[in-house]
Amino acid sequence: MVIEMNVLRYEKNPIITPKDVKPLHDGFEVIGAFNAGVAKYKDETLLLLRVAERPISHDENIILAPVYYPREERLEILSFDKRDSKYNFEDPRLIRLSSELDRFEYLTSLSYIRIARSKDGVNFTIDDKAFLYPFNDYQIYGVEDARCTQMGDTYYITFSSVSEKGVCDSLVATKDFDSYEFLGNVFVAENKDVVLFPEKVNGKYYALHRPSLKSIGNYDIWLASSPDLESWGNHKHLIGIRPENWDSGRVGAGLPPIKTDEGWLVIYHGATENHKYCMGAALLDLDDPSIVLSRSIQPILEPEAEYEKHGFFGEVVFGCGGIVEGDKLTMYYGVSDTSMAVCELSISEILKRAKNEI
Numbered sequence: 001m002v003i004e005m006n007v008l009r010y011e012k013n014p015i016i017t018p019k020d021v022k023p024l025h026d027g028f029e030v031i032g033a034f035n036a037g038v039a040k041y042k043d044e045t046l047l048l049l050r051v052a053e054r055p056i057s058h059d060e061n062i063i064l065a066p067v068y069y070p071r072e073e074r075l076e077i078l079s080f081d082k083r084d085s086k087y088n089f090e091d092p093r094l095i096r097l098s099s100e101l102d103r104f105e106y107l108t109s110l111s112y113i114r115i116a117r118s119k120d121g122v123n124f125t126i127d128d129k130a131f132l133y134p135f136n137d138y139q140i141y142g143v144e145d146a147r148c149t150q151m152g153d154t155y156y157i158t159f160s161s162v163s164e165k166g167v168c169d170s171l172v173a174t175k176d177f178d179s180y181e182f183l184g185n186v187f188v189a190e191n192k193d194v195v196l197f198p199e200k201v202n203g204k205y206y207a208l209h210r211p212s213l214k215s216i217g218n219y220d221i222w223l224a225s226s227p228d229l230e231s232w233g234n235h236k237h238l239i240g241i242r243p244e245n246w247d248s249g250r251v252g253a254g255l256p257p258i259k260t261d262e263g264w265l266v267i268y269h270g271a272t273e274n275h276k277y278c279m280g281a282a283l284l285d286l287d288d289p290s291i292v293l294s295r296s297i298q299p300i301l302e303p304e305a306e307y308e309k310h311g312f313f314g315e316v317v318f319g320c321g322g323i324v325e326g327d328k329l330t331m332y333y334g335v336s337d338t339s340m341a342v343c344e345l346s347i348s349e350i351l352k353r354a355k356n357e358i
C-alpha cells in the first residue's frame, strides 16, 4: 500500500518569481528564477538562483538567442526567423537544427547565478548583481543549476557551464558569497548535475555526476571520488533510469547527499521521456557510497500545484538544495523552469519511502 508523503508546501509559494528579479541587461526580460542551490551562511538562508534572461523580441516571427563572450565582455544577439524550416523552435528553451533534433545549436536565454538572501527562509531579497556570471569560453551560453556543499567554512559550488563545446561541470569555492575561486571544469562534457558529498568518506571526496551519453547507455547517475576535489576518478555507475517509471527518461542528483544513521540519503530528480520531472530518494552505504542500499519506487515530490504544472516549461519540480534541522528538511526547488518554491518534508519519512516501507 502506498501512503501519501506529508509534503508541506508553503502558502507563499512560489516564493520567488521572475517578476521579483530586475534584468541585468537592457532590452532583456527575466523569464526564470529557478533551480537554486542552497546555503546557510551566517544567520541567513541563501538561494543561488539560476536567473534566465531573454532578449525581448518585438516581432512574433523572430526568435533571439543571446551569446556572451567573456574575453571581450561582449553580448551578441542572434536572430532567427520562425518560418525558416532549417531550424526547429518547438522547445521554447532551445534553437535546434531541423535535421538534428537530438541536440541544440543555441539557447533562447542566458542563465547566470544570482543570490537571494533571507533571514526567515521565506522572504528573500535579491542581490542587484550576479554572483556567477559567464567568465570563460566554456560558458558563452550561460551557467546553470548550482549546487552548494559546505565543508568547514568553505562553500563549494558546482554548476553547468554551457557553450558550443558542450555542457561541462565547473567548480568554484567561496567563503563569503561575494568573491570566489575557480577550481576548474571538474567533469568533462557532456555532463550535468554534479553534487559533492559534505565530507570525505574513507579519506576521499565523493561526487555524484550525470554523463549525458549519446552512442549507448542512458542519462544515469554515476559516482566518482577525488583526493583533492579537482581531479576525479574511480567512476562507478550508480543509479540508472527505470523504464515505465517516473524516472524512465533521465535521472540526476539533486541536493547534496544527507548523512543519516541509515546511510547517505540521495534526493535526486527523475524525468519521463516527456520531460515530467519528479524528485525521488535513494540510500547509499555510509562507508562505501558505491553501494545502493535501496531506492524509492514512488517519488517523494511530483508536480501537483498549479505553479509546478504550468510555466515556461511545465510539469517540473527540480530541487538543488535544502536545509536540514533535526528531522525536518526544508527543500527549495525550481518549478516549471520559472520560479522557486519551498516545502517541508520529514527525513524519517523520506527514508521510509527510500526503503519502500511507505
Ligand code: MAN
Pocket (backbone or CB within 6 Å): 093, 094, 107, 144, 160, 162, 167
Ligand atoms: C536543457 C535544459 C535547458 C538548458 C540546456 C543546457 O535543454 O535543461 O534549460 O539550458 O539543457 O544545459
